[in-house]
Amino acid sequence: MRLFTPEAMREADQKAVEMGYPSLLLMEWAGMKAARVYQELFGHRPAVVLAGKGNNGGDGLVLARHLHLAGVPVRVFAAEGQGGDALLARRALEAHGLEIRPLEEAIWNREEVLVDALFGTGLKGPLESFHAGLVERMNASGLPILALDLPSGLPFTPHAQATATVAFAAFKTPHLLHREACGRLFLADIGLPKVLLEREDLPEIATPEGLLPLLPKRPLTAHKGSVGRVGVLGGYRGEGLRYAGAPVLSALGAYRMGAGLVHLVAPEGSPLEPLEAVFHPVQVPALPSMRVEALAVGMGGGPWGREWALKALEARLPTVLDADALHLEVLEAYRKAGVPTVLTPHAGEAGRLLGMSPEEVAKDPLRAAQTLAERTGLTVVLKGNPTVVAQGSRLSVNPTGNPALATGGTGDVLSGVIAALLAAGLSPFDAARLGVYLHGLAGDLLAQERDVGLLAREVAEALPKARRALSESSIPPWRTV
Ligand SMILES: NC(=O)C1=CN([C@@H]2O[C@H](COP(=O)(O)OP(=O)(O)OC[C@H]3O[C@@H](n4cnc5c(N)ncnc54)[C@H](O)[C@@H]3O)[C@@H](O)[C@H]2O)[C@@H](O)CC1
Numbered sequence: 120m121r122l123f124t125p126e127a128m129r130e131a132d133q134k135a136v137e138m139g140y141p142s143l144l145l146m147e148w149a150g151m152k153a154a155r156v157y158q159e160l161f162g163h164r165p166a167v168v169l170a171g172k173g174n175n176g177g178d179g180l181v182l183a184r185h186l187h188l189a190g191v192p193v194r195v196f197a198a199e200g201q202g203g204d205a206l207l208a209r210r211a212l213e214a215h216g217l218e219i220r221p222l223e224e225a226i227w228n229r230e231e232v233l234v235d236a237l238f239g240t241g242l243k244g245p246l247e248s249f250h251a252g253l254v255e256r257m258n259a260s261g262l263p264i265l266a267l268d269l270p271s272g273l274p275f276t277p278h279a280q281a282t283a284t285v286a287f288a289a290f291k292t293p294h295l296l297h298r299e300a301c302g303r304l305f306l307a308d309i310g311l312p313k314v315l316l317e318r319e320d321l322p323e324i325a326t327p328e329g330l331l332p333l334l335p336k337r338p339l340t341a342h343k344g345s346v347g348r349v350g351v352l353g354g355y356r357g358e359g360l361r362y363a364g365a366p367v368l369s370a371l372g373a374y375r376m377g378a379g380l381v382h383l384v385a386p387e388g389s390p391l392e393p394l395e396a397v398f399h400p401v402q403v404p405a406l407p408s409m410r411v412e413a414l415a416v417g418m419g420g421g422p423w424g425r426e427w428a429l430k431a432l433e434a435r436l437p438t439v440l441d442a443d444a445l446h447l448e449v450l451e452a453y454r455k456a457g458v459p460t461v462l463t464p465h466a467g468e469a470g471r472l473l474g475m476s477p478e479e480v481a482k483d484p485l486r487a488a489q490t491l492a493e494r495t496g497l498t499v500v501l502k503g504n505p506t507v508v509a510q511g512s513r514l515s516v517n518p519t520g521n522p523a524l525a526t527g528g529t530g531d532v533l534s535g536v537i538a539a540l541l542a543a544g545l546s547p548f549d550a551a552r553l554g555v556y557l558h559g560l561a562g563d564l565l566a567q568e569r570d571v572g573l574l575a576r577e578v579a580e581a582l583p584k585a586r587r588a589l590s591e592s593s594i595p596p597w598r599t600v
């Protein structure tokens with residue numbers, strides 16, 4: 120599945136029309152599907168539809184007609200001056216005898232649900248004056264808001280803060296970059312010819328269907344030496360073993376992701392955990408002899424991070440470089456050596472590598488991840504919401520994960536997860552996108568019970584359940600209607 124920009128979506132719509140597909144059908148399906156979601160979420164609770172004068176407003180007018188036909192009480196406030204399909208939608212609604220009042224008179228009461236059909240992909244620049252005020256009034260109402268296609272105002276501020284959003288035909292960038300404003304996500308197939316949605320040049324959204332074939336299989340004859348062995352190198356002696364837990368969490372991530380054996384190389388005196396690991400206490404960063412197929416390097420390494428990474432490079436094995444191992448000259452050495460490498464920076468670490476502030480990175484994570492991948496020639500996992508995986512010109516945006524994961528050590532777990540998948544034979548890009556998806560899904564499963572107060576080790580423990588959920592496709596990140 121591809122992530123569309125508003126422009127790419129407009130192109131697809133235009134091409135559909137050129138192919139002979141009537142745009143009015145798209146609008147009809149959009150409004151009808153959105154009405155179906157409305158009823159699923161709110162039943163017969165009365166609706167107030169707020170419609171702009173473009174096609175997004177047109178979708179709202181179609182929805183109003185379908186709700187009316189289904190017996191849901193509807194009041195409609197619409198901007199004046201519709202043309203094209205939106206005008207036809209208006210006439211069709213009027214034909215049913217529904218009164219359409221001017222948008223300026225929009226008012227609602229406590230029993231109602233607001234349908235935001237003000238602006239979709241056609242918005243140019245931030246909302247101002249009347250529209251800004253209207254959206255702020257909607258948000259302050261405390262009423263549920265169902266946004267059609269996009270919460271109006273996105274990607275700018277102010278914007279509607281939706282309870283749920285029905286995206287039409289495909290997800291667009293704001294759905295994933297401003298997930299918080301969208302509430303629950305629904306994806307509505309509106310009958311757009313499928314070929315128009317196959318755009319290899321656009322970033323992919325990682326989906327359960329796309330990732331499932333990547334899950335390493337475990338044959339009956341599997342043994343601990345055949346399913347992938349991981350070496351974890353990290354920790355730092357100088358500050359009284361302050362981050363001694365980081366490599367342990369990485370080892371847990373690797374085991375819970377299915378590694379057959381995990382070797383833990385850490386400073387002398389580090390905790391001998393997890394019990395299942397093979398321990399290699401060292402005086403200084405070193406690469407002991409061990410039979411492994413992939414490495415996770417740098418967690419809790421502090422000033423030792425650089426040395427850990429340079430020592431690890433001697434193994435010439437697929438490697439995950441995390442945290443303190445992330446230095447430009449280290450990355451250059453890995454690129455030169457041609458070692459399959461995944462780096463896992465958060466916005467702060469990526470910003471340091473790119474010479475940007477963390478805020479600039481977070482503002483456009485797709486571009487930041489791609490720039491870092493191009494500059495280093497390696498596979499980049501830019502962690503955050505959303506996490507973005509980049510390699511060369513390939514970009515994959517991850518839809519799982521939630522703020523419950525914002526707690527110390529969850530990134531360490533992720534490095535072990537990706538290393539386990541590398542050890543199982545996946546390519547860096549596949550190990551990264553599958554690992555990130557399952558790690559986020561583990562967090563989502565836990566957040567169903569508790570949305571704060573998670574421990575990183577619990578995220579590791581939830582990984583097998585996430586793996587099961589993926590193979591049964593039982594926890595989709597959105598609903599398709
Ligand atoms: N074939 C299609 O094109 C389809 C489009 N659909 C809907 O159409 C939407 C896109 O429709 P449009 O391209 O008409 O655009 P919108 O309806 O999103 O908005 C366009 C209108 O907003 C005004 N506007 C833009 N920026 C503004 C600003 N900052 N402040 C105030 N007014 C502003 C424009 O002058 C125009 O009147 C999609 O999001 C989707 O909801 C659906 O009906 C499905 C099919």
Ligand SMILES: Nc1ncnc2c1ncn2[C@@H]1O[C@H](COP(=O)(O)OP(=O)(O)O)[C@@H](O)[C@H]1O
Nearest residue numbers: 502503504520521522524525527528529530531
């Ligand atoms: N708000 C959030 N939404 C989704 N995922 C998040 C959020 N906050 C943190 N995470 C995830 O949690 C992990 C945190 O990693 P990191 O910052 O390296 O932590 P640490 O160094 O403590 O292990 C990353 O995988 C990140 O994507």
Ligand SMILES: [K+]
Nearest residue numbers: 235238269271
């Ligand atoms: K909208």
